Amino acid sequence: xxxxxxxxxxxxSRQGARRGKDALTAYMFITPAMLHTxxxxxxxxxxxxxxxxTEWDMISPARWVGFANYQxxxxxxxxxxxxxxxxxxxxxxxLLAVPASLLTGFVQAYLIDGIRRGQPFFRLAFxxxxxxxxxxxxxxxxxxxxxQFGLINAALGFFGINGPDWLGTPGTVVPAxxxxxxxxxxxxxxxxxxxxxxxxxxxxxxxxxxxxxxxQRLWSITLPLLRPTTFFLTVTGIIAALQVxxxxxxxxxxxxxxxxxxxxYVLHLYLAGFRNGGMGAASAMSxxxxxxxxxxxxxxxxxxxxxxxx
Amino acid sequence: xxxxxxxxxxGRVPKSGRVAPPASRxxxxxxxxxxxxxxxxxxxxxGVVVALAPFVWMIATSFKQPQDVFTPTPTLLPTDARTGVWxxxxxxxxxxxxxxxxxTAFLNSVIVVVILVPAKLLLxxxxxxxxxxxxxxxxxxxxxxxxxxxxVPGVALLIPxxxxxxxxxxxxxxxxxIVPNVISAFDIFLLRQFFMTIPREVEEAAMLDxxxxxxxxxxxxxxxxxxxxxVVTITSFIYHWNDLLWPLVILSDQEKYTLPLAxxxxxxxxxxxxxxxxxxxxxxxxxxxxxxxxxxxxxxxxIALTGLKG
Numbered sequence: 001x002x003x004x005x006x007x008x009x010x011x012x013s014r015q016g017a018r019r020g021k022d023a024l025t026a027y028m029f030i031t032p033a034m035l036h037t038x039x040x041x042x043x044x045x046x047x048x049x050x051x052x053x054t055e056w057d058m059i060s061p062a063r064w065v066g067f068a069n070y071q072x073x074x075x076x077x078x079x080x081x082x083x084x085x086x087x088x089x090x091x092x093x094x095l096l097a098v099p100a101s102l103l104t105g106f107v108q109a110y111l112i113d114g115i116r117r118g119q120p121f122f123r124l125a126f127x128x129x130x131x132x133x134x135x136x137x138x139x140x141x142x143x144x145x146x147x148q149f150g151l152i153n154a155a156l157g158f159f160g161i162n163g164p165d166w167l168g169t170p171g172t173v174v175p176a177x178x179x180x181x182x183x184x185x186x187x188x189x190x191x192x193x194x195x196x197x198x199x200x201x202x203x204x205x206x207x208x209x210x211x212x213x214x215x216q217r218l219w220s221i222t223l224p225l226l227r228p229t230t231f232f233l234t235v236t237g238i239i240a241a242l243q244v245x246x247x248x249x250x251x252x253x254x255x256x257x258x259x260x261x262x263x264x265y266v267l268h269l270y271l272a273g274f275r276n277g278g279m280g281a282a283s284a285m286s287x288x289x290x291x292x293x294x295x296x297x298x299x300x301x302x303x304x305x306x307x308x309x310x
Numbered sequence: 311x312x313x314x315x316x317x318x319x320x321g322r323v324p325k326s327g328r329v330a331p332p333a334s335r336x337x338x339x340x341x342x343x344x345x346x347x348x349x350x351x352x353x354x355x356x357g358v359v360v361a362l363a364p365f366v367w368m369i370a371t372s373f374k375q376p377q378d379v380f381t382p383t384p385t386l387l388p389t390d391a392r393t394g395v396w397x398x399x400x401x402x403x404x405x406x407x408x409x410x411x412x413x414t415a416f417l418n419s420v421i422v423v424v425i426l427v428p429a430k431l432l433l434x435x436x437x438x439x440x441x442x443x444x445x446x447x448x449x450x451x452x453x454x455x456x457x458x459x460x461x462v463p464g465v466a467l468l469i470p471x472x473x474x475x476x477x478x479x480x481x482x483x484x485x486x487x488i489v490p491n492v493i494s495a496f497d498i499f500l501l502r503q504f505f506m507t508i509p510r511e512v513e514e515a516a517m518l519d520x521x522x523x524x525x526x527x528x529x530x531x532x533x534x535x536x537x538x539x540x541v542v543t544i545t546s547f548i549y550h551w552n553d554l555l556w557p558l559v560i561l562s563d564q565e566k567y568t569l570p571l572a573x574x575x576x577x578x579x580x581x582x583x584x585x586x587x588x589x590x591x592x593x594x595x596x597x598x599x600x601x602x603x604x605x606x607x608x609x610x611x612x613i614a615l616t617g618l619k620g
């Protein structure tokens with residue numbers, strides 16, 4: 001940034017005029033973007049913090065209540081009985097969904113990388129679930145998980161297994177959500193594939209000369225060299241999992257699922273704010289989530305450079 | 311496994327004993343020998359079946375007559391439940407488009423992306439060009455502000471962003487979907503990186519000929535950035551076509567619903583009528599799939615390049 005390649009030596013008045021005019025043009029170019037950022041990013045960021053300290057329903061004026069929202073959300077089980085439940089549901093979801101989609105994505109990428117023909121076809125097929133609208137994913141999987149007539153239990157029945165009522169039993173809801181995440185492993189697959197292509201071939205050739213078999217090459221070349229990729233995908237995967245909303249909203253038709261088993265953090269936040277009018281409390285929940293995600297991002301920035309140094 | 315590997319290598323490269331020649335290059339990474347490659351293909355094809363089965367079933371169900379939907383063994387073709395005769399129908403689509411409101415919703419979604427995507431592209435490209443190519447006081451600081459906003463998760467600012475949109479008189483309107491989303495810091499960042507790769511000499515030559523910055527941007531930089539613009543266009547089309555959360559918090563009038571909202575309403579309103587829901591899902595999903603199939607190579611390579619997640 002900031003290198004001048006024009007090699008200007010003569011500070012002639014024409015050059016100066018050009019520069020001044022250029023700066024003016026630049027401000028003109030960035031005005032829409034910066035104005036928008038001010039209005040829809042910076043102002044909301046300040047407002048988000050402010051509103052989290054108020055009692056507010058978005059209609060009547062907000063009333064300052066200090067830390068009451070945080071206190072109620074975190075510790076008042078009578079007012080927000082489901083807060084910690086939503087935290088638990090979200091964490092368990094992340095714990096299952098992130099490894100499930102990473103593992104699936106890696107296997108897909110590794111196999112695609114090892115074949116000669118048809119790479120574009122497989123890439124395409126595995127990526128289709130990713131570009132499908134959340135609302136449609138929810139609609140389709142609700143029907144797939146139908147206990148009696150759904151395709152999933154029909155497939156299980158084929159192997160003699162009596163499938164559960166996936167979305168109707170508390171214990172199977174989060175695993176069912178994780179399975180959907182594994183089905184949408186296409187983005188992890190693409191990034192792993194880019195990582196695999198980035199590994200110099202000479203490493204494999206050298207290993208082959210030394211008599212390393214495919215398993216050994218995978219274990220001692222591929223996997224260690226993919227660690228930055230895996231780390232990146234883990235962090236971004238966790239951040240995305242913490243914000244999962246659309247699919248559960250559609251699957252449970254804006255309800256919370258059996259015994260609240262589908263109540264993810266953002267669904268809880270949405271219901272508290274937009275359904276029950278507790279915008280102040282919902283703002284506090286937003287801010288807690290933001291702080292948590294910021295923490296994860298900070299950890300990523302601390303760890304990642306070290307990963308690359310290896 | 312290892313012996314097959316080396317034997318193959320020797321067979322392929324008769325004269326030299328080394329494994330380096332180009333003919334063996336492709337093989338020497340990952341799964342190489344024929345037997346293993348066949349296993350890879352088998353697993354990949356099984357994966358494709360799993361990845362695509364939900365789509366196939368969605369389409370099949372959408373063409374079924376109500377009495378043919380709930381069969382003990384699921385059928386992948388719209389056939390008569392009792393006789394097994396081919397009996398597809400378009401009724402579900404007609405119903406969904408009519409009383410389901412999908413014709414209106416489709417139009418609303420089209421209006422949103424047709425205005426939003428080009429506007430976003432132009433405004434983001436303008437800012438990106440200025441940050442990449444013009445020197446002006448405050449450039450680095452303003453760009454840092456923009457970068458910082460990329461780290462904030464969308465959910466964190468949801469509530470104040472809704473509030474500001476409301477205060478601007480844009481709630482419950484398509485304008486309220488378009489305007490608050492018309493700038494993307496990430497796209498600006500992406501386009502800036504691309505503009506920076508354009509050789510300065512090209513611009514300087516044009517400047518010596520007396521071309522203005524605006525002219526250089528419009529007829530030189532933009533055409534050269536076409537690959538990056540294509541990626542940004544297609545990814546933002548997919549994103550906004552699919553978006554559920556923002557329209558959900560902004561719109562309440564059903565006449566203004568976009569497709570994801572209409573689909574969500576269908577899922578919760580038409581319990582026990584999966585044929586209608588699936589017809590709605592097909593309407594919502596198909597445009598994205600078609601666009602994706604046409605531009606898939608560009609999209610997949612662009613996404614892999616930028617590490618952007620679907």
